Amino acid sequence: MKIALVGYGKMGHMLEQTALSLGHSVVTTIDVFAEDAKVKIAAGDTKAMVDAVVASGAEGIIEFTHPASVMDNIKALLPTKIPLVVGTTGWNDKKEEVAALAASCGGTIMTSANFSIGVNVFYKIVEEACRLVNNFEEYDAALWEMHHNQKADSPSGTALDLAKHAMEFLTRKDTIVTNEFKARPKPNEFHVSSTRCGSVPGTHKIFFDSAADTIELTHTARSRQGFASGAVHAVINMKNLLDEGKLQTGKLYGMDDVFPGVF
Ligand SMILES: NC(=O)c1ccc[n+]([C@@H]2O[C@H](COP(=O)([O-])OP(=O)(O)OC[C@H]3O[C@@H](n4cnc5c(N)ncnc54)[C@H](O)[C@@H]3O)[C@@H](O)[C@H]2O)c1
Known part of the structure; x- marks a missing residue:
């Protein structure tokens, strides 16, 4: 072509x-x-x-x-x-x-x-994980992303997109919170946090946490x-x-x- x-x-x-x-x-x-x-x-x-x-x-x-x-x-x-x-x-x-x-x-x-093909595949994997976890009230969820120190905005657009995809399937979460907490998070709040450091091209991680265990899914970009x-x-x-x-x-x-x- x-x-x-x-x-x-x-x-x-x-x-x-x-x-x-x-x-x-x-x-x-x-x-x-x-x-x-x-x-x-x-x-x-x-x-x-x-x-x-x-x-x-x-x-x-x-x-x-x-x-x-x-x-x-x-x-x-x-x-x-x-x-x-x-x-x-x-x-x-x-x-x-x-x-x-x-x-x-x-x-x-x-x-x-x-x-990114990998990120779009990751969206689908996260959606499926959220669909499963949605059946078990004992799991909380949160999202974290890290990018290089030249990035001027936070959280990344991808983290926000990912959180929106996740909340379609994890129905007990309906509000993204990106700022610092002044009180205990409410169960419906989905915490999306960011770190800026060095030359990291972009890492996104979702956590599902219960008293018994943690499930972590990570997408790590290596380049553009x-x-x-x-x-x-x-x-x-x-x-x-x-x-x-x-x-x-x-x-x-x-x-x-x-x-x-x-x-
Ligand atoms: N959607 C995605 O997956 C994705 C991924 C990476 C980057 N981006 C976006 O793509 C854009 C470009 O990223 P980049 O890293 O290549 O930036 P860059 O600054 O390296 O390159 C942009 C180029 O566009 C040229 N340019 C600006 N205006 C132009 C015009 N009117 N006509 C022709 N050329 C013009 C500039 O001279 C420059 O060489 C940014 O907005 C970035 O956020 C999107």
């Missing part, structure tokens, strides 16, 4: 390596700063970006740029109708607008706050490779499912749509 990469930073480079290693071709790389990008455009010049994507003959686009650019990029790229995978975060509150735009122009887009792998598989699957008529054009999709029966 011919893939265009919009944004040729840390993720862009990893996406290129991953796509090539899976036997696909990267027909263009587009960036506003990266000197090694095939096409360098001026910031905000979405016409140049679209022209470069279309000229490359790309059959799929993967966008990992910056939260400040992502909406303009989506608006410009959707009308090309080339399947578009967006990894850039920070536009969660604009999803309805993007879905309406896709419907009006017939473009097809897919996104996920976390493309998992994100790249998930995003490349997502664009390939989306194109194939569209060609087979199993996905419709003009829609905004998520992981469960492009990995049907898996996530």
